[in-house]
Amino acid sequence: MPDFLLEIGCEEIPARMIDDALQQLGMRVGELLAREGLGLPASVRGFSTPRRLSLMASVSPGQPDVEEQVLGPSVKVAYKDGEPAPPAHAFAKKVGLSLAEVKKVTTPKGEYLAATVKKKGRTAREILADFLPKEINGISWPKNMYWRKPSERFVRPVRWLVAMLDGEVVPLEFDGIAAGKTSRGHRVIGQSQVEIPQASAYIEVLRTAKVLDAQERLIQIRKALDEATRAIPGARWREDKSLLDTVVNLTEYPSVILGNFDREFLELPAEVLVTVMRDHQKYFAVEDASGKLLPYFLAVLNTDGDPQGIIRHGHERVLRARFTDARFFWQTDQKHPLRERGEWLKHVTFQKDLGSYYEKTLRVQRLCSWLSESVRQNGMAIRPGVIHKAAYLAKTDLTTDLVKEFTELQGIVGGLYARVQQLDEDLPESTRFAIADAIYDQYKPESMEDSVPRTVEGAMLAIGDKADSIAGMFALGIIPSGSRDPFALRRQANGIVKTIAEKKLPLLLTEVLFAAREAYRGSEAEKKFSAKVDFNGAVQDFFRERLEFYLRDVLGFKYDVVNAVLAAGADDVVDAAARAEAVSKVRPSADFESISVAFKRIKNILRQASETGKQVGAGIDGNTLGESAEKDLAAMIPVTAKAVEELRQKHDYEPALVEISKLRPAVDTFFDKVMVMVEDERVRANRLALLATLLKEFSTIADFSEIVTEGK
Amino acid sequence: MNQTKPNPPTFQDLILRLQTFWADRGCVLQQPYDVEVGAGTMAPETFLRVLGPQPYKVAYVQPSRRPADGRYGENPNRLFKHLQLQVILKPPPENVQELYLESLGAMGIDLRQHDIKFEEDNWESPTLGAWGIGWQVMLDGLEITQFTYFQQCGGVDLDPISAELTYGLERIAAFLQDVDSIYDIVWARDPETGRVTTYGDVRLADELQFSVYNFEAADVERTWKHFELCEAECKGLLEKYAALEKGQNPRPVSPKNGETRTGHPDKKRFPLLGAYDLCLKCSHLFNILDARGAISVTERVGVIARVRALAVGIAKAWVDQQREAPTESEDEEPAGRKEKAKKEVAPAVS
Numbered sequence A: 001m002p003d004f005l006l007e008i009g010c011e012e013i014p015a016r017m018i019d020d021a022l023q024q025l026g027m028r029v030g031e032l033l034a035r036e037g038l039g040l041p042a043s044v045r046g047f048s049t050p051r052r053l054s055l056m057a058s059v060s061p062g063q064p065d066v067e068e069q070v071l072g073p074s075v076k077v078a079y080k081d082g083e084p085a086p087p088a089h090a091f092a093k094k095v096g097l098s099l100a101e102v103k104k105v106t107t108p109k110g111e112y113l114a115a116t117v118k119k120k121g122r123t124a125r126e127i128l129a130d131f132l133p134k135e136i137n138g139i140s141w142p143k144n145m146y147w148r149k150p151s152e153r154f155v156r157p158v159r160w161l162v163a164m165l166d167g168e169v170v171p172l173e174f175d176g177i178a179a180g181k182t183s184r185g186h187r188v189i190g191q192s193q194v195e196i197p198q199a200s201a202y203i204e205v206l207r208t209a210k211v212l213d214a215q216e217r218l219i220q221i222r223k224a225l226d227e228a229t230r231a232i233p234g235a236r237w238r239e240d241k242s243l244l245d246t247v248v249n250l251t252e253y254p255s256v257i258l259g260n261f262d263r264e265f266l267e268l269p270a271e272v273l274v275t276v277m278r279d280h281q282k283y284f285a286v287e288d289a290s291g292k293l294l295p296y297f298l299a300v301l302n303t304d305g306d307p308q309g310i311i312r313h314g315h316e317r318v319l320r321a322r323f324t325d326a327r328f329f330w331q332t333d334q335k336h337p338l339r340e341r342g343e344w345l346k347h348v349t350f351q352k353d354l355g356s357y358y359e360k361t362l363r364v365q366r367l368c369s370w371l372s373e374s375v376r377q378n379g380m381a382i383r384p385g386v387i388h389k390a391a392y393l394a395k396t397d398l399t400t401d402l403v404k405e406f407t408e409l410q411g412i413v414g415g416l417y418a419r420v421q422q423l424d425e426d427l428p429e430s431t432r433f434a435i436a437d438a439i440y441d442q443y444k445p446e447s448m449e450d451s452v453p454r455t456v457e458g459a460m461l462a463i464g465d466k467a468d469s470i471a472g473m474f475a476l477g478i479i480p481s482g483s484r485d486p487f488a489l490r491r492q493a494n495g496i497v498k499t500i501a502e503k504k505l506p507l508l509l510t511e512v513l514f515a516a517r518e519a520y521r522g523s524e525a526e527k528k529f530s531a532k533v534d535f536n537g538a539v540q541d542f543f544r545e546r547l548e549f550y551l552r553d554v555l556g557f558k559y560d561v562v563n564a565v566l567a568a569g570a571d572d573v574v575d576a577a578a579r580a581e582a583v584s585k586v587r588p589s590a591d592f593e594s595i596s597v598a599f600k601r602i603k604n605i606l607r608q609a610s611e612t613g614k615q616v617g618a619g620i621d622g623n624t625l626g627e628s629a630e631k632d633l634a635a636m637i638p639v640t641a642k643a644v645e646e647l648r649q650k651h652d653y654e655p656a657l658v659e660i661s662k663l664r665p666a667v668d669t670f671f672d673k674v675m676v677m678v679e680d681e682r683v684r685a686n687r688l689a690l691l692a693t694l695l696k697e698f699s700t701i702a703d704f705s706e707i708v709t710e711g712k
Numbered sequence B: 001m002n003q004t005k006p007n008p009p010t011f012q013d014l015i016l017r018l019q020t021f022w023a024d025r026g027c028v029l030q031q032p033y034d035v036e037v038g039a040g041t042m043a044p045e046t047f048l049r050v051l052g053p054q055p056y057k058v059a060y061v062q063p064s065r066r067p068a069d070g071r072y073g074e075n076p077n078r079l080f081k082h083l084q085l086q087v088i089l090k091p092p093p094e095n096v097q098e099l100y101l102e103s104l105g106a107m108g109i110d111l112r113q114h115d116i117k118f119e120e121d122n123w124e125s126p127t128l129g130a131w132g133i134g135w136q137v138m139l140d141g142l143e144i145t146q147f148t149y150f151q152q153c154g155g156v157d158l159d160p161i162s163a164e165l166t167y168g169l170e171r172i173a174a175f176l177q178d179v180d181s182i183y184d185i186v187w188a189r190d191p192e193t194g195r196v197t198t199y200g201d202v203r204l205a206d207e208l209q210f211s212v213y214n215f216e217a218a219d220v221e222r223t224w225k226h227f228e229l230c231e232a233e234c235k236g237l238l239e240k241y242a243a244l245e246k247g248q249n250p251r252p253v254s255p256k257n258g259e260t261r262t263g264h265p266d267k268k269r270f271p272l273l274g275a276y277d278l279c280l281k282c283s284h285l286f287n288i289l290d291a292r293g294a295i296s297v298t299e300r301v302g303v304i305a306r307v308r309a310l311a312v313g314i315a316k317a318w319v320d321q322q323r324e325a326p327t328e329s330e331d332e333e334p335a336g337r338k339e340k341a342k343k344e345v346a347p348a349v350s
Helices: A015-035 A086-095 A124-137 A199-208 A214-229 A241-248 A263-267 A270-280 A310-333 A343-347 A357-377 A387-393 A401-405 A412-420 A429-440 A456-476 A489-503 A509-518 A535-554 A559-567 A573-586 A590-611 A628-649 A653-661 A664-673 A681-697 B011-024 B096-106 B169-177 B199-217 B220-247 B272-291 B297-324 B335-343
Strands: A003-010 A045-049 A052-058 A066-074 A103-107 A110-119 A158-165 A255-260 A283-287 A293-301 A349-351 B056-065 B081-090 B116-120 B123-125 B130-139 B142-153 B163-168 B186-189 B196-198
Touching: A003 A124, A003 A199, A015 A045, A015 A052, A015 A124, A015 A241, A015 B116, A045 A214, A052 A199, A066 A086, A066 A103, A086 A110, A124 A158, A214 A241, A214 A255, A214 A293, A255 A310, A263 A293, A270 A283, A270 A293, A270 A310, A270 A412, A293 A310, A310 A401, A310 B142, A343 A357, A349 A357, A357 A387, A357 A456, A357 A509, A387 A429, A387 A456, A401 A412, A412 A429, A429 A456, A456 A489, A456 A509, A456 A535, A489 A509, A489 A535, A489 A573, A509 A535, A535 A559, A535 A573, A559 A573, A573 A653, A590 A653, A590 A664, A590 A681, A628 A653, A628 A664, A628 A681, B011 B056, B011 B081, B011 B096, B011 B169, B011 B186, B081 B169, B081 B199, B096 B116, B096 B142, B096 B163, B142 B169, B163 B169, B186 B199, B196 B199, B199 B272, B220 B272, B220 B297, B272 B297
Parallel strands: none
Antiparallel strands: A003 A052, A003 A158, A045 A052, A066 A110, A103 A110, A255 A293, A283 A293, B056 B081, B081 B163, B116 B130, B123 B130, B130 B142, B142 B163, B186 B196
16 A cells, blocks of 8 residues: 655644644544545554654555446336336436446335446545645644735644655645645754655655654653763752653754753752743753752753753853842842732732732632631631731732742742741741741642642632632623633632542532622622622532532542532532542442432432322321332331431441432332322322432432433 | 854944845845834834735844833843844745844854754734734744744734744843853944943943833823823824825725725825824833833723724724825736725734
8 A cells, every 4th residue: 555645844833732733633634534445544643843744644546446326216207108208318318328227226215217337436646635735724723823815824834745645746735835745854954855755765764854753852852861860970850741742842853961050049949940940941950869959950952962062051051041030039029028018919900800919819818717717617727827917928929020030930939938038026937837838839739630738728728819719700700611711710610629629628619609709799899790690600500510520530430420429419529529439339239229220210200290290299198108018118218317317417428328228129119019100199199209208318418310320 | 161152243243244134135224213112013114014015124123112121230131121133024935934044144153053943932912902923032042033923913914924033132142242241242342442342331321220210210190191192192193094084085086087096185194103103102101100110900901902092093094094095016006906905904803
């Protein structure tokens, strides 16, 4: 089978977009091959650098010719009195056969004329030239541009195209560029033009032009990082997957240099040093065996080496300037300690309709008092004097030069400053450190992989800050929908759920959010709130989804277990997680499964009853119970319910569920022996009441009817 | 210590070399614009020239004032006013990246001895209603140029687009001369005496005094007044231009007498360039007020929107004026091209 090669040559594609774009292109072309009968999607292989997205595949030379049966008019219409009528002649003409060659076939609708026609398959070359431009155009980019006509968009200008089947060009055109056999090498150390003689020689030809595939670059970079670090005894480079991905996608032919910086910069906090190296300079940090930073860095170059040390010298110079800046900012920031900066927040916008960070600070302070009180009443210890102060100082680092320069360090810088500054007269050091830690952790967790705040006080502040943002935005009508979530409210809500769960905080989600909404009462911002928003309803739905996401995607509970548990309450995170845990444990037992089936049946019966207007008794009337099966079940309900309720109160969910599953024989017998929808209205209403009671009493831990049971 | 650059160019040599390079590639060498701007993009040679269909190539040095970035001359890497060398290529040639890399050679940088990367960096100016897609060009870890394909300016979609190359001259000079402080850059070396004049000699007093002015001395009330006066005058001009548009005769002049346009005779002489200067003044006065800490939260967003409204108004009027009062060369273009140009005035989708 011929080898196919496609290379889209482009000006530098943003590193963050390359992997996804290549995958999209591979999928699209794979589907094209399958759709046109040219090959298997699995045979498509990708190749990428910042300047090219390429695909290779084995494809058939063309589609096979196929025979197709074409249906014509019905025999009734085509023949009049046994003689061919005009429709028969017309059909024969259409398919290019003589009337004698036209067959008759029997279909469910009757007898029809039919003909077998040969369809000539198209060549791979034709098909690829026709369809590939559409597939290339179909890649969706987070941000694209135009450079010729406003209607032609791509991530960056396309500068060349290679499309080949073995040694032949596939004549396709994209954005005014015709495909050929000429690729381009590395900008500086490779040839500017390289001819690809055969599609199968692509990778090797590019290698001579100093261009390597991503996988190979990754291996080369790791190896080079290891080798360079070996120069320093006992040192290792700090592993960083996302930084590796970035530098792989910034290079076509990578090498690594080891540089150093003045030891005195190590006096700056490691957080600051690492941010400068990793986020601003894309350098790897070097540390000793205990994880302490060493005055070295590793830079990944897009060239084959630095024999004279010129490049190293340049990188060292830049890093020195950056560190000098950071130290300058650190020092000037100390002239005005955080405690002086509270009022400065009046000049920093939080959100245009929600006012300044100063106003936010005061709201979060009030909300945090409420949160602490609520938690304390439920028996959790909170250190006095920490939260109030931490909430007041939390955002003051936004006014510092260091945060203005390194915005990703917000919170962290506040925490670091709070540790070294006097926050108040006579504040014991332990309190100061607790305040500093809470400020430091206020944005945690920044993702579901990130850890939650270390202390309860930090958790309160982190929850208060996020809840204030969510409540304000929701009240303004800025509610995430689909992919629209400009203020990352989902991430913040996920953070609240995770923090409550992991810190086991006795807080109800909706109460936290209602309290956050209360903190806006009487404010200027409140005048901007949307009258169209059902705040309570929107918040409830939103957090139910977030909790569902947390239980299912983060904790890994099955979706039906999560549905069952949340149907019985979605407000208490810790409790919902405990219930999900218990349900997951008892779920495999036969009794439990049977109960689930029975509850589904009960729900259906009650729904039908309600739809057909059948009355359900107000309670179970003992005198109306006739059959022994219904008497037995009725007798069991209060006993079991009492036992279950006692266990439930103690949050002993697993034994409670086991208790419920013991109802199984009685329930099974009931459905075997007793007919619910009988003619006698009184008996029927009483039996429905029995089922309704059963459902109500035993759906407090989970709604078992949500559990998916196999084959039943 | 840098073995490869025994004779690095002085600051003024660097400028001369870049200007020569771009002049040799067909650029008009403009002089710095004489109104305070925050970036070379704001000079009319960029902001207005990128609008409309006329091709243009220009290069110029633009002193760029950013009051809030001042550091009293104490920080070796930060300046209140820095110099940009700005190149506009409209439309961008296909080999624009290669041309740019050649310009580095002209400065004395041998790429084979360095590490060069184009890293994603998109540019946006909310006050100008302008944005583009591009890169920061990194040389041995140092950002030396902002490379942008303009997509929209003054809220107008560009057709054709322009490539904008903005060289950070101080950074490049410090790199070439291998000095750690901007103020140690050799600005000029007297060929006869060998006497050196440094960047500090030339500019340190500016940095100190303007930092004091911008952060401490500028009178807030009077600066606000300046802002409001400039804004009012600019708005007044835009209103007058709009009145010209409305007052014009919408009926096409009969083609019989050789006229095909519905033009207004006064449009061509209307001082939109004057209006744009006023808009630039507003932008700079806003920056001073901001540095002075005089803009409250509620005001800030609003004031940016006010400057933006001026910039967008001028851009749209400018496109209209160019169409109404075309230059000789545009006269010869086929009618279809003009139809197309008209569509540019439509508000851009963001």
